[in-house]
Amino acid sequence: MRPLPTVAWLTAGALGAVLVFLLFRAAFPWAPAEWEVTQREARWLALERLRDLGDPPPRPYVVTRLGSDALLERRLQLEGAAPGDSPAVDELARRVFYWEVLVYPRGAAQSAWAYRAAIALNGQPLALRRRAGDSDPAEPGDPRQVRRAADRFLRELGLDLGRYEEPEVRTQQLRTRTDTALRYRQRELALGPRFPYGVEVRFAGGRLTGFQRWMEDPQERELRSGLRPLQLVGQARNVAVLLLVPVVAVPFLRRYHAGEIGVRRGLQIAAAVLVAGLLVMAITAPAFSEGSRVGVLSRVQSSWYHLLWTVAFLFLPMALVSLLAWSVGEALCRERWSDKLAAFDALFHRRGWRTETLARSALEGTAAGALLAGLFQLAGAALAGTGAAPMASLDLASWWFSSHWPALVMLGFFGAWTLYGELVGRLLLVPLATARLGRLGGAAVAAGAAGLLFWGPGVPSASPLALLAFGVTGAAALVALFLRYDLLTSLTAGLFATLLLRAAPLALAADPWLELQGGLVLGVAALPMLLSLRSLGGGREFSYRYDDVPPHVRRIAQRERQRLELETARRIQSSILPDLPPRLAGVEIAHAYRPATEVGGDFYDVIELRDGRLAVAVGDVAGHGVSSGLVMAMAKAALAVQVGFDPEVGPVFATLNRLIHAGAHRRLLTTLCYALVDPRRRQLSFASAGHLFPYHVAGGGAVRPLESVSYPLGVRATLEVRERTDRLEPGDLLFLFSDGVVEACSPESDEPFGFERLEDSLARHAAGGAAALRDGVLADLARFAGAGGQRDDLTVLVLRIP
Numbered sequence: 001m002r003p004l005p006t007v008a009w010l011t012a013g014a015l016g017a018v019l020v021f022l023l024f025r026a027a028f029p030w031a032p033a034e035w036e037v038t039q040r041e042a043r044w045l046a047l048e049r050l051r052d053l054g055d056p057p058p059r060p061y062v063v064t065r066l067g068s069d070a071l072l073e074r075r076l077q078l079e080g081a082a083p084g085d086s087p088a089v090d091e092l093a094r095r096v097f098y099w100e101v102l103v104y105p106r107g108a109a110q111s112a113w114a115y116r117a118a119i120a121l122n123g124q125p126l127a128l129r130r131r132a133g134d135s136d137p138a139e140p141g142d143p144r145q146v147r148r149a150a151d152r153f154l155r156e157l158g159l160d161l162g163r164y165e166e167p168e169v170r171t172q173q174l175r176t177r178t179d180t181a182l183r184y185r186q187r188e189l190a191l192g193p194r195f196p197y198g199v200e201v202r203f204a205g206g207r208l209t210g211f212q213r214w215m216e217d218p219q220e221r222e223l224r225s226g227l228r229p230l231q232l233v234g235q236a237r238n239v240a241v242l243l244l245v246p247v248v249a250v251p252f253l254r255r256y257h258a259g260e261i262g263v264r265r266g267l268q269i270a271a272a273v274l275v276a277g278l279l280v281m282a283i284t285a286p287a288f289s290e291g292s293r294v295g296v297l298s299r300v301q302s303s304w305y306h307l308l309w310t311v312a313f314l315f316l317p318m319a320l321v322s323l324l325a326w327s328v329g330e331a332l333c334r335e336r337w338s339d340k341l342a343a344f345d346a347l348f349h350r351r352g353w354r355t356e357t358l359a360r361s362a363l364e365g366t367a368a369g370a371l372l373a374g375l376f377q378l379a380g381a382a383l384a385g386t387g388a389a390p391m392a393s394l395d396l397a398s399w400w401f402s403s404h405w406p407a408l409v410m411l412g413f414f415g416a417w418t419l420y421g422e423l424v425g426r427l428l429l430v431p432l433a434t435a436r437l438g439r440l441g442g443a444a445v446a447a448g449a450a451g452l453l454f455w456g457p458g459v460p461s462a463s464p465l466a467l468l469a470f471g472v473t474g475a476a477a478l479v480a481l482f483l484r485y486d487l488l489t490s491l492t493a494g495l496f497a498t499l500l501l502r503a504a505p506l507a508l509a510a511d512p513w514l515e516l517q518g519g520l521v522l523g524v525a526a527l528p529m530l531l532s533l534r535s536l537g538g539g540r541e542f543s544y545r546y547d548d549v550p551p552h553v554r555r556i557a558q559r560e561r562q563r564l565e566l567e568t569a570r571r572i573q574s575s576i577l578p579d580l581p582p583r584l585a586g587v588e589i590a591h592a593y594r595p596a597t598e599v600g601g602d603f604y605d606v607i608e609l610r611d612g613r614l615a616v617a618v619g620d621v622a623g624h625g626v627s628s629g630l631v632m633a634m635a636k637a638a639l640a641v642q643v644g645f646d647p648e649v650g651p652v653f654a655t656l657n658r659l660i661h662a663g664a665h666r667r668l669l670t671t672l673c674y675a676l677v678d679p680r681r682r683q684l685s686f687a688s689a690g691h692l693f694p695y696h697v698a699g700g701g702a703v704r705p706l707e708s709v710s711y712p713l714g715v716r717a718t719l720e721v722r723e724r725t726d727r728l729e730p731g732d733l734l735f736l737f738s739d740g741v742v743e744a745c746s747p748e749s750d751e752p753f754g755f756e757r758l759e760d761s762l763a764r765h766a767a768g769g770a771a772a773l774r775d776g777v778l779a780d781l782a783r784f785a786g787a788g789g790q791r792d793d794l795t796v797l798v799l800r801i802p
Contacts, residue, residue, distance in 0.1 A: 006363065006536055013367030016374030017500065024504050027380035027459060029083050030073045031392040032097045034122040035509035039064050039404045042099030045125075046117035050103065052153075053130040053210050057105035057114050061300055065287035065402035067100040067118065068393035071223045072215065074462060077389050079191050088190035092197070094120045095213060096393060102290065104299045111293065118212070125157055127212035132179065132204035141180065141206025143169070149208055150182045150201040157211070163187055164198060177205040183214065194218065229464040230394060240453045241317045244424065248324040255331055265348070266326040269419065270319040276416040277315025280400070280409050281307045287402035318420045325420075329427030333487075336431060343488035346542040347528070357542035359532035364485060365492025366529040372457055372477055373497040376470065380459035388463035395460040396505055407520040410502060417454070418495040425450030425475060426482040426490050443483060447476035457497035492528060499525045577603060577636070582771075584608045587679050588800040590770035592778060594740070595793050602738045602793040603636040607643050612680055615643045615652075618736040618797050619672040620691065635660060635670055635713070649674060649687050649723045653713075657689070660714035670713040673736055679801060682728040687721040689713050692739055695759070697773070699731030701766040703759045728801045733773055735762060740794030741777070744785040753784055770798040 024031070037045070043064045050056065073096045081089050103115035118127035141149075151161060167182040185198040197215035201208070217223065255261045281288065289306035297305055333340055343361035346352025380390040400409040429449055434442030450456075451472030458470030474497070482490040499521050506518030523530075580589050585608050593602065601621035606614055617639055621631045635656060642655045652674055660670050673694055675686035686694070690712030693705040710721045728734075737758075744753045758777070765776030774796055 009363055009367040013370040016367075016369075016371035019374030020370070020377045020500055020504055021508065023374075023377045023381040024508060025083075026384060027377050027390050028392040028396075028505075029384065030076055030093055030096050031396060031505055032121045032509075033083065034094070035097075035505070035514060036511050037099065037119060037121055037123045038511055038513050039066075039099065039402065041123075042119045043101055045119050045123060046099070046101035046128075047103070049125055049128050050115045050117055050130070052156075053115065053128060053208060056103055059106045060114070061104040061106055061108070061286075063102045063104070063286045063290050063299075065100050065290055065399065066097065066396075068097050068396065069095055070227055070391065070393040071217065071220060072096055073391055073393045074223050074227065075191065075195065075217060077385075077391070077462070079195075080385070081190065086188075086190060088186075088188045092190045094122065094124065095126060097121055097396065098126050100290075107298050107300070110297060110299050110302045112299070127210070129202070129210035129212060132207075132209050141203055143180075146180055146203055146206065147182065149203075150211075153201060153208060153211065154184070154199065159199065167201075179204050227394075227462070230460075230462070230467060233464055233467060237453060238314060241314060241321060241420075244321045244453075245317055245324075248321055248328065248424070248428065251328045252324040255328060261327040261331045263323065263327055265330070266323040268348075269326050269423070270323040273319040273322050273416040273420060274311075274315055276412040277311055277318070280412040280416075281310055281315070283403050283405065283409055284399045288399040315416065318416060322420045322423050325423040325428040329423060329431065332431035332435075333427060336435075340482065340486040342542050343486050344491070347488070349542070352542050353532055354535055354538075355532075355540050355542040356535050356538050358488070358528070359535040359538075361486055361488040362492055362528040362532050363536065365481070365489040366496050366526050368477075368481055368489065369457070369493035369496030369498075370500060372474065372493060373500040376457055376459050376474070376497070376501065379470075380461075383459075383461065383466065388461045388466035390459040391462050392460075392505070394462075395502065400502075401506075405517070406506060406514075407503075407517040407524075410499060410521050411524055414498050414502070415495065418456075418491065418498060421450065421454035421456060422478070422487070422491045422494055425454055426478060427487055430479055430482055439483070443476075443479050447479045448472055450475035450479070456494055457501060459501065488528075496522075496525045578605055580606055585612055585614055585679050586802040587614060587677065588770040588802070590774040590796075590798045592774055592794070592796040594795075596740070601632050602740070602795040603632045603639075604736075604795050604797050605636065605639060606797070606799070607640070607647075609643075609647055612678070613647070614677040614679070614799070615647045616675045616677055616734070616736065616797070616799065617672065618691065618694075618738060618795055619670060620738045620793070620795070622669040631660070631670060635672075639674075647676060649676060649685055650721065653687060653689055653710075653719055653721045657713045657719035658717075661717055669715065672713055673708075675734070675736075677728075677734070677799060677801075682730070682801060684726040684728055684734070685723055686726070687723050689719060689721060690715075692737060692742070694737075695735040695762055696726060696728075697733040697735055697762050697766045699729065699733075699766065701763045703762045703766070730801060732801045733766065733770060734799040734801075735773065735777075736795075736797040738793060738795040740792040741781065741796065743792055744781055744794070746784055747786050753781055757784065770800040773800075774798045 043062060047056065047062070072092070076093065083090060083093060098121065099119040101117040101119065102113045104113050108114070112131070114131055116127065116129040117125065120126050147167070150167070154161060164184040164186055167184045170181045170183065172179045180203040181200055183198065183200045185196055189196060195215065195217055197213070199211055200214050201211045203209060252261070285303045285307040288310070289303045292302065292306060294302055294305050330341065343357050346355055346358040352358050383389050400406060400413050403409050425446065429446040430442065433445045436442065437445060451468065451474065454471070454475070456471055456474040456478070458467070458474050461467045461470065478490045478494050481493050503518040503521040506514050506521070509515055509518070577593060580591050582589060584606060589606055591604060593604065595602070602619065604618045606616050608614055619632070619635055621635070638656055638659050639652070642652050653672070656672060669690065671689055671691035673686070673688045673691040675684060675694070677684055686706060686708060687710065688708040689710045693707050696704045696706055706724065706726060708722065708724050711719060713719065742753055742755055742758055745751060757780070761777045761780040762773065765773045768776070777796065
């Protein structure tokens with residue numbers, strides 16, 4: 001079991017849930033307290049009331065969405081009003097949230113609604129409007145008849161005209177008629193005389209076109225400017241989805257090309273995100289697209305356009321980023337923290353639901369999410385009455401509530417968004433950041449980035465800084481859960497906290513259908529915990545079977561074994577090849593060895609003999625890798641043994657040829673250049689078996705190849721080599737090398753370094769010692785070939801005669 005027992009987790013979760021519901025009114029005092037009307041009921045009420053203004057168009061296109069007046073809520077906050085202060089305040093508060101119903105003729109333009117209604121959440125009409133058309137009467141109505149018609153209409157709506165002053169009459173002269181508006185100002189003003197409000201009844205000519213509520217706020221522009229940054233934060237997070245695609249694609253492509261990641265589970269996750277997005281948009285597209293204008297499209301076409309646009313530019317990128325983030329993050333976690341994926345993997349296996357692994361993570365995540373939501377609600381209640389007070393209209397009146405099935409919309413949208421944010425913010429960012437900055441620094445960076453980029457648990461504050469602080473704090477809590485527990489714990493916590501905070505107004509509504517929707521949201525969010533709760537304490541952990549391991553993970557394991565084997569071979573080879581001293585028998589020595597892979601096929605040695613001579617050898621086994629390395633090790637060991645027994649040129653070649661012919665595959669050709677250097681007599685005896693000719697570099701800069709031609713070792717049972725001799729002078733240098741030097745290529749043209757450039761380099765650097773010649777040639781080679789120009793093992797051995 002984890003450190004905290006089950007009872008402690010359940011207690012923490014219950015405490016968090018109680019805080020959310022207990023403090024909801026304190027944190028959001030202007031949230032609807034009388035939510036009695038559902039979306040369908042509001043539509044029916046509006047259509048019935050609008051019939052008083054005229055017959056609806058045939059086969060109308062009706063859009064119903066939950067609207068809000070954020071400016072009014074902010075004004076109530078700033079003026080220090082509170083629910084229950086007076087009947088006038090409570091009446092004004094009912095205008096903060098409402099159902100907006102718009103009726104369009106079939107084929108009408110996007111802004112050409114025929115009827116519009118606003119219905120308060122308790123069923124009271126707040127506005128009923130008919131768009132005046134060309135068929136309305138051109139002659140003006142009699143002022144007394146207009147006044148009587150307006151008063152009668154307001155009384156039929158249930159308004160007490162005794163609470164209103166005499167109306168102010170305003171007229172507007174149009175080309176064909178005169179329109180009239182009667183503005184009734186309310187006598188008892190909830191916020192004082194600076195903020196008058198009331199109702200306005202409109203007439204087109206002498207025909208009634210409806211009424212609406214009005215309010216004058218002399219600081220409306222300042223209020224809008226103050227709320228605009230909050231909208232920018234939300235838009236920036238949506239744009240970040242598109243920006244993340246190329247950022248996450250780079251490590252994905254690199255690892256996918258290397259065969260380190262798989263895409264099967266990622267495709268399943270991407271499909272889930274995309275299907276959820278399609279479901280959400282199919283339900284909410286009419287409400288979501290209301291108010292947007294796109295070219296010459298009709299209102300119906302605009303809904304389809306926004307559906308396709310949102311899926312293509314929000315949910316499809318979310319699905320793609322989720323796929324990429326899972327694939328890369330999974331590989332990173334399996335390399336370092338494979339245990340953090342066990343409970344998440346158990347979700348996809350039937351037997352996983354009967355394990356304590358999944359049950360424990362689901363319980364801890366659900367309880368931690370409830371506690372986190374409760375703490376955020378507590379913080380929101382503490383901020384009430386300040387400049388950073390939470391605003392219900394910033395979150396509640398959103399398109400995910402504008403449906404008869406808000407539970408489906410909320411589960412689909414926040415499920416997809418939370419999964420996307422979890423995979424990027426925790427599974428990908430945390431391993432990347434902690435690998436570079438350590439556990440504490442990486443966790444801080446990951447929390448900051450996730451808090452800025454992703455929506456998560458928190459309360460919608462009127463202050464952008466407070467809003468971002470909630471985001472970073474929530475992300476930090478989820479990062480801590482990920483590091484302390486696992487991916488499923490943090491994922492469940494983030495999802496349950498987000499849904500609990502947003503389902504609270506539904507669960508507290510006065511309508512049974514809305515209460516059911518709120519309960520459905522929380523029930524589905526807690527489903528993993530409920531289904532696996534019986535497995536707690538069973539002691540059965542989720543264990544991987546061979547078939548459970550994804551193919552790319554098997555490849556990673558196989559590659560890791562191969563890497564360890566190659567690393568072992570490399571260490572063994574490094575112990576075989578000597579680290580030559582700078583001087584032997586008075587001869588200055590410099591060397592360099594660079595294998596093309598972990599295990600190379602080149603070998604070299606300089607052995608001091610008892611008579612003062614030096615036995616010098618450079619060899620090359622065809623290719624590079626383990627096979628070449630094994631033959632190299634065999635040849636190097638045989639060389640050392642033979643030189644100790646008989647170092648002369650002929651016997652050395654005879655012995656090595658016989659050994660390699662008997663023990664190595666014919667395709668593994670082995671070349672060898674072997675020389676005996678007598679520094680006292682300044683004589684050189686040498687021969688080459690298929691190897692590149694060494695160079696004699698005179699102190700004055702003359703460069704001469706020491707030619708010796710014979711078959712490589714092991715080609716024939718017997719090898720004939722012709723021993724050659726040369727005279728050495730003080731300061732002369734011998735340059736022995738492998739074909740990796742001359743075969744290094746320029747990245748621009750694939751042109752090899754070649755013998756001509758090598759000889760030119762030897763001549764230019766001949767004036768220095770052995771180390772200077774070696775370094776000069778390698779520097780010229782690096783400038784020519786760059787970092788990726790080496791295609792074969794490279795060996796350089798330089799001797800300078802005293």
